[in-house]
Amino acid sequence: MDAKVRVRFAPSPTGGLHLGGVRTVLFNYLFAKHHNGEFILRIEDTDQTRFVPGAEQYIQDTLAWCGLVPDESPLHGGPYGPYRQSERKPMYKEFADKLIAQGNAYYAFDTPEDLEAKRKEIPNFQYSRAHRLDMKNSLTLSKEMVDELLKNNTPHVIRIKVPENEEVSLEDVIRGHVSFDTNMVDDKVLLKADGMPTYHLAVVVDDHLMKITHAFRGEEWLPSAPVHVLLWKYLFGLDQMPKWAHLPLILKPDGNGKLSKRDGERLGFPVFAMDWFDPNTNTTTIGFKERGFLPEAFVNLLAMLGWNDGTDKEIYSMEELIAGFSLDRVHKGGAKFDYEKAKWFNAEWIKKMDNEKLASLVQPHFDKEGIEVHDPNYLVKIMGLVKERCQLIPDFITQSSFFFQAPTQIDTASIAPKWDTKKSEFFTELTTLYKSKTDSGMLTAPSADLENEFKELVVKHALKPGELMLPFRIMLVGGKFGPGVFEIVENIELKDTVARIEYSLQLLSSN
RNA sequence: GGAGCGUUCGUCUAACGGUUAGGACGCCAGGUUUUCAUCCUGGUAAUACGGGUUCGAUUCCCGUACGCUCUACCA
Missing domain, CATH: 3.90.800.10 (Glutamyl-tRNA Synthetase; Domain 3)
Structure with missing residues (x-):
């Protein structure tokens, strides 16, 4: 057997780590691990005029986020140092x-x-x-x-x-x-x-x-x-x-040429793996992490930019990539970066991801938005309810904030044109029904019961469910989106449902 | 200008001489979801061009075109 495989990634610490750079790291890493070899990080800081403070730390942080941790590096050392x-x-x-x-x-x-x-x-x-x-x-x-x-x-x-x-x-x-x-x-x-x-x-x-x-x-x-x-x-x-x-190079989506930081800014997508704050210009460039990508998805999509295993498989975990990687299946030509497909990878990974893990990633976004979570288990449950309609982590804010607080904007414009007193009476009686439940000590009710009762009430009012479901949804979440109506009612407290109906009724009557 | 590298649907790619040129993203249409998304079904769309070699070229060779990269006491 030949000497142990040793590869290195050798960036110069001059700024954020670019898609192409991370993919180079990834291929290094996959190749090394596939051969039970070692992956080394070496900092090429020989140009003293281009030194940027923080860039080296940024590189190490980025590798850590991606799960591409070097075996030897300036930070961890190793037998062949120094690594700068x-x-x-x-x-x-x-x-x-x-x-x-x-x-x-x-x-x-x-x-x-x-x-x-x-x-x-x-x-x-x-x-x-x-x-x-x-x-x-x-x-x-x-x-x-x-x-x-x-x-x-x-x-x-x-x-x-x-x-x-x-x-x-x-x-x-x-x-x-x-x-x-x-x-x-x-x-x-x-x-x-x-x-x-x-x-x-x-x-x-x-x-x-x-x-x-x-x-x-x-x-x-x-x-x-x-x-x-x-x-x-x-x-x-x-x-x-x-x-x-x-x-091969990673190219800009439109036209030709190497993908650059400017292309991202121009076309509205990240190019760096993580947010990069440039101390020289005092500006921050958005990263995939902060935009709401999962590291698993980021690594996955990068791997598919120039490599495949010859099958139709596209979703790979790091372990699968390591197992399947080989250099002879790396494409020769450059690959244009497609942000739409990148988001698709992320959506696939969100669907696969544990709800607990998602909750921990979403929590900081909620904190920033001022959305309070009283019960962590409740957040976990909600993640499972809405994850299939989220592509990026921040999508969870719009897709699930109404489980935690009443919507502030109600799309009454979609209800008002067909609104009449019959519907108004229907919803008033619905609140009466829910109030009777809360009066008897119920906080929530199972969705099947809610749905049956709702339909019975519809019949009683000689209306059709179709013309009431959408208004109900909008009253609850503010717009035409979200999981099933009764799933929502089941999860929020009955008194909150009542409050939301009453609020909307008020808005509609004042119109 | 020179050198090197590259070129299959709009995009990522499969087919390592013989396929109705396959899959995925996107887009379009339909179904499911009394919303949106997911999901399912179907559709759209490609071998840059010209010569060879061969019974047969996406595939091998040559040329052309086009593109990219490099051409710093930067990496």
Whole structure:
């Protein structure tokens, strides 16, 4: 058997975690767990200019919410730490030096201004074999000059020296054979002037040091893969290189292109997993969690964006995903995100979910709305009554608040046109009936009894049930929605039903 | 501009040379629900284009088109 599977998710802590990012985590996690392997979280914070406070914590919180908890991470540690690249700075220098010594890299002293000028002067300028000899670096400067510059701490970077006329290729687990002509790849910066590595060096060094066996990342990384393959070849040997898997992108629903935070704002749906408060702009971007998605549904819908097991099954628990996941069933093409289908997944999961669990998720929303729940068991019961008409957790507010308090808005407009004194008399007698029950000590009554009595009364008044059910419903819940009328009456107290009828009667008579 | 990657109903996708091209979301129609939703039934709708290879191409090859990604001392 091969070495134990180890995969990593390596985000840079610059903001909220995006759908595409979470899906990358998910595929990492599923693959690792499917193979009894380990999933590592590594924070790629090598760009000090883009550091955003709170972002790292946010990432860990988001993974926890999704149930994608890493085995090793900055927070929990592990045998291959530290897990923040900013804390691994000396390690990268060592390997950069090794590359220089081997002749696979060189010092470059060009200032940002030099480069900018060059790019302006030469269209499609590339720092590569085409122009590297026109630049100020250890390939063009004398050894004495270079030593002098180095000794004086002249700002410089280290660049990879990409060989000429070679083919670099890799076997991508998803895409198969992918190859590049080295004449087309440029001499990427490996070590920045501040001593920090760029992504290119860091990812190779850390994947090696952390014994990563499979490296998953978004498709946008494919064009820079040859640099990484070269680095592996020079530093650790191609036989040590992890298997690469470049995941398809998640696209915006309309038009084309990568899904962005802006698309969510424009189209009215979340793009981040959880609410993200950006301290720089002082704004909060809504997340799937806060919008009312269940983590089970979120994970499920993400998994189906680019993967399937070949059957018609669409609803998967995490355990089922782990059991069924395989990379050879990951789609190559990008997937457009469809919010309607996302909500469908959530509705399916709400229907499956325990009522107790739903109650605990709905309770905070009730608190915020000022809806009081006196008996937790009652809330649980109501969840079961209304869950099949809720897609998102906040839907429970409109779908069940009338079980806890009288509706404030009554849709009398739907009753008034066909309202007459006969109906008014009917409801008045209905309240009399209910009052007699409460007078004899009953708080509630079973729905079957309620329905029978109601129908008897209808007959007595020479009316039809059809013309009274809707008004009754509206009196109870405020509008044309909700569970069966008598189920509602059964669950709220009779005195509350009476109060609601009387209130509506009053509204209708004053019209 | 260059390089790489991609392309099956509107959307997510199945079919790994032979199917009336299947399922799901959405939408439409009907039924159930004396409301709404759920649920059930049915309908709508796709292989980008052109060449090959083959008895036979959604599937393999080539080309074209289109799209995307990258082309920073950002990841």
